[in-house]
Amino acid sequence: MEVHEYTIRRVPKSGIVTLGLFACTHIGHAGIDYDHLQQEIDFIADKPLSRWIHLGDSGEYITADDKRWEIGSLDPAFRVSDHVDLQVDRGVEIFRPIKSKGLGIIIGNHEDSYLKHTQSNPAKRLAQGLQIPFLGYTCLIRLRIESRNGDVWRPVIYAMHGDTHATTPAGQLNYLKVKSNPFACQVAVMAHVHMKSAYNNEVILAMNEAGDDVEATSRHYAIAGTFQKTYYTRGDGNASYAEKKHYAPSAIGCSSVEFHLADRLIRAKDYLS
Numbered sequence: 192m193e194v195h196e197y198t199i200r201r202v203p204k205s206g207i208v209t210l211g212l213f214a215c216t217h218i219g220h221a222g223i224d225y226d227h228l229q230q231e232i233d234f235i236a237d238k239p240l241s242r243w244i245h246l247g248d249s250g251e252y253i254t255a256d257d258k259r260w261e262i263g264s265l266d267p268a269f270r271v272s273d274h275v276d277l278q279v280d281r282g283v284e285i286f287r288p289i290k291s292k293g294l295g296i297i298i299g300n301h302e303d304s305y306l307k308h309t310q311s312n313p314a315k316r317l318a319q320g321l322q323i324p325f326l327g328y329t330c331l332i333r334l335r336i337e338s339r340n341g342d343v344w345r346p347v348i349y350a351m352h353g354d355t356h357a358t359t360p361a362g363q364l365n366y367l368k369v370k371s372n373p374f375a376c377q378v379a380v381m382a383h384v385h386m387k388s389a390y391n392n393e394v395i396l397a398m399n400e401a402g403d404d405v406e407a408t409s410r411h412y413a414i415a416g417t418f419q420k421t422y423y424t425r426g427d428g429n430a431s432y433a434e435k436k437h438y439a440p441s442a443i444g445c446s447s448v449e450f451h452l453a454d455r456l457i458r459a460k461d462y463l464s
């Protein structure tokens with residue numbers, strides 16, 4: 192696994208740092224909602240205290256030797272022999288306006304299966320193209336939120352793409368809770384399921400510093416959505432593997448996590464903009 196510390200300086204004492212959770216952008220797929228993706232990117236670009244992370248499946252990255260391969264599910268502009276390179280390049284182009292606010296890129300299962308076939312890692316190439324860290328499969332990220340008066344708040348985030356087949360919100364959240372449980376963190380985030388959800392204030396009790404009482408801390412969970420529509424009309428009769436398996440319609444957009452400096456409150460949210 193990876194660890195990463197990321198500092199945000201000179202935050203006003205009532206400042207709210209927002210972390211946008213991009214995931215499953217599947218660039219290259221024919222059903223991508225680029226307008227919604229641009230809306231989320233503009234939100235990050237416009238808010239000085241906003242940051243972002245990509246939780247994997249940044250491109251479609253499926254090649255002809257993969258059982259999910261379906262040339263009809265690729266956007267016509269990507270039906271070329273080097274479509275994976277093109278997907279990485281497009282990802283760099285899309286995220287370039289907010290690259291200075293990026294914590295890093297996590298690898299998803301689409302990058303991983305391409306890596307197994309080719310020894311080339313599109314998630315790492317995207318991170319290198321944006322000059323931001325590649326954060327591997329699982330990562331503990333410590334945010335150092337520094338206020339103007341010198342106070343420092345250091346919440347820890349556990350981040351992964353995830354690999355569950357759970358189809359219900361309760362099953363997906365339970366998977367995230369179980370997998371993040373061994374890690375000391377205030378926030379746990381994942382993607383993969385193409386559904387958005389947030390769960391706040393799981394209370395964890397610990398003994399206080401003075402040794403005379405119990406003290407409550409809390410943990411917060413967010414699951415990121417996707418930008419790939421499961422069902423969309425193109426008029427040519429083609430369907431993606433997701434439609435053929437009759438998957439539930441995806442939840443489009445980012446989830447996010449807010450860090451309120453004034454009262455050191457954390458809030459996981461199932462939307463960004």
Ligand SMILES: [Fe+2]
Nearest residue numbers: 215248383417
């Ligand atoms: Fe995905």
